Amino acid sequence: MNHFVNYYKGYVKVRLISLAPERFFNMCSNHEIYIWNLKNHDDAYEFYIYRKDFLKLKNILRKSKSKIIILEKKGFPMFLFKNRKRKAFFCGIVIAFVFLTIMSMFIWDVEINGNVTETDNIIFDYLKEQSVCHGTLKSKIDCEKMEEKLRARFNDIIWASVQINGTRLIVSVQEGNARRIIDKKDKNVPMDLIAKKDGIIENIITRRGVPQVTKGSTVKKGDILVLGRIEILNDAKEVCDYQYCQSDSDIFGRTEYTYKDEFSLTYNKKVYTNKKKVSHSIRAFDYLLKIGAQKIPYKHYDFTANEKQLKLSTNFYLPFFLETNIYEEYKVVKNQYTKEQATKIEKLRLKRYCKNLIEKGVQIVENNVIIEVNKKSCIGNGEIIVIEPIGTYQETEILEVPKNTESEEGNLQ
Amino acid sequence: MKKRSINLSREVRKVKKNVVEGLDLPKDIMYGAVIVTAMGPFEAYIENYKGIMEYTENKIKIQTKNCRLEILGKKLLISYYTNEEMKITGTIQAINYEL
Numbered sequence: 223m224n225h226f227v228n229y230y231k232g233y234v235k236v237r238l239i240s241l242a243p244e245r246f247f248n249m250c251s252n253h254e255i256y257i258w259n260l261k262n263h264d265d266a267y268e269f270y271i272y273r274k275d276f277l278k279l280k281n282i283l284r285k286s287k288s289k290i291i292i293l294e295k296k297g298f299p300m301f302l303f304k305n306r307k308r309k310a311f312f313c314g315i316v317i318a319f320v321f322l323t324i325m326s327m328f329i330w331d332v333e334i335n336g337n338v339t340e341t342d343n344i345i346f347d348y349l350k351e352q353s354v355c356h357g358t359l360k361s362k363i364d365c366e367k368m369e370e371k372l373r374a375r376f377n378d379i380i381w382a383s384v385q386i387n388g389t390r391l392i393v394s395v396q397e398g399n400a401r402r403i404i405d406k407k408d409k410n411v412p413m414d415l416i417a418k419k420d421g422i423i424e425n426i427i428t429r430r431g432v433p434q435v436t437k438g439s440t441v442k443k444g445d446i447l448v449l450g451r452i453e454i455l456n457d458a459k460e461v462c463d464y465q466y467c468q469s470d471s472d473i474f475g476r477t478e479y480t481y482k483d484e485f486s487l488t489y490n491k492k493v494y495t496n497k498k499k500v501s502h503s504i505r506a507f508d509y510l511l512k513i514g515a516q517k518i519p520y521k522h523y524d525f526t527a528n529e530k531q532l533k534l535s536t537n538f539y540l541p542f543f544l545e546t547n548i549y550e551e552y553k554v555v556k557n558q559y560t561k562e563q564a565t566k567i568e569k570l571r572l573k574r575y576c577k578n579l580i581e582k583g584v585q586i587v588e589n590n591v592i593i594e595v596n597k598k599s600c601i602g603n604g605e606i607i608v609i610e611p612i613g614t615y616q617e618t619e620i621l622e623v624p625k626n627t628e629s630e631e632g633n634l635q
Numbered sequence: 636m637k638k639r640s641i642n643l644s645r646e647v648r649k650v651k652k653n654v655v656e657g658l659d660l661p662k663d664i665m666y667g668a669v670i671v672t673a674m675g676p677f678e679a680y681i682e683n684y685k686g687i688m689e690y691t692e693n694k695i696k697i698q699t700k701n702c703r704l705e706i707l708g709k710k711l712l713i714s715y716y717t718n719e720e721m722k723i724t725g726t727i728q729a730i731n732y733e734l
Contacts, residue, residue, distance in 0.1 A: 248686035251717060251718045256717055257713075259715075260714075261713075
């Protein structure tokens, strides 16, 4: 540290020839002139002194009748003075600083955290739509507004944070655990709940509206399950008025999914030849600089691309990417599954299908899929019976109030 | 008259000594005593001095408020020298006080 300060300030090594060197040193210390590494050689003294202090020595030298000789000049100011004629060098330093400042004004990396159901790409595309992406001026981004927009655009996102850190934009979101299967509309518009699928009602809990079905009813797609129009009857049990509301109900129905899956027993197997080709390239904005030969001598190959963004520090990303592409050759060999293998694969595929269903919030009750293997292919066929939320919103039809003189009179009374 | 003033200054000194010792005040500030911190025979820090009286390779003589300090050794070098503090390196053989 001390060395660095000394270098920055600039210092000189001098030789002092004096009859009264002690007087000189005492005067130096009285004038708060810092000297170090003082050495005695016979009648001469050598020491180091800061460049600034050296200029103050004139008076002291005259008073103590001493002579001084500069032996060495060291430090940054001396370096600048020595190189004052090298214009390109100074230009380089200035350009480097300008480059850094300009680069630090833009966003060069976007990080999206916390999303599960909405993929990075969907959110990124939306950000791009709002012109918040790589190369956007940092000053143009209004983080708070962006947070609001994200929440408004994606229903699942219940919390969002947009943060600029260096040249990095960090988008953190939190998705709601309670799935909103049906989009809630404007509360003032009356709504019915209708069946979105054929099925049997398994369970119905109505909070608002008039239920039209009971447990065990068979419904078809489009049937009204809960009506958002409540009839108001007079004493004569005639409809005299309607009240409208937005239906609210949990309705689960037993529905059927038809599963059909078929795949051929013959398949192409990849046999790697262990031949490999690696190519590198540098990407900046839309420009790509390829390094080395680019022709790929293989007919079939696997292609792996690695992209690495250059950065100055954790949060200072630069718009330059290093790309490494790896091509691995393989040969295609025709192969055939055995019966056991095919059944196993089909079971896995069915399992994956069921898992997807469960992830959607569906409860599987029965699984009647039969797996068959014939000479050419393997077929999985059957029905999966599930219990799932069956309701979806539809606007309530608004009826005219039937004109009935009797009821009007009744009201007046 | 003169005898009386000597007596007075002696009295003052005595009072001062009692106060300093009674209140446990730092002696270097109250008496202006020199502080010598020696680290083995290679290094010495000196504080509370007035100036250098003599400096050669084998001998450094320093004037302090109450006494003179003499450092004897070989290849003595003043690493730094400011108004408050100085550091001496080299081979120190003796530290003498001339009261």
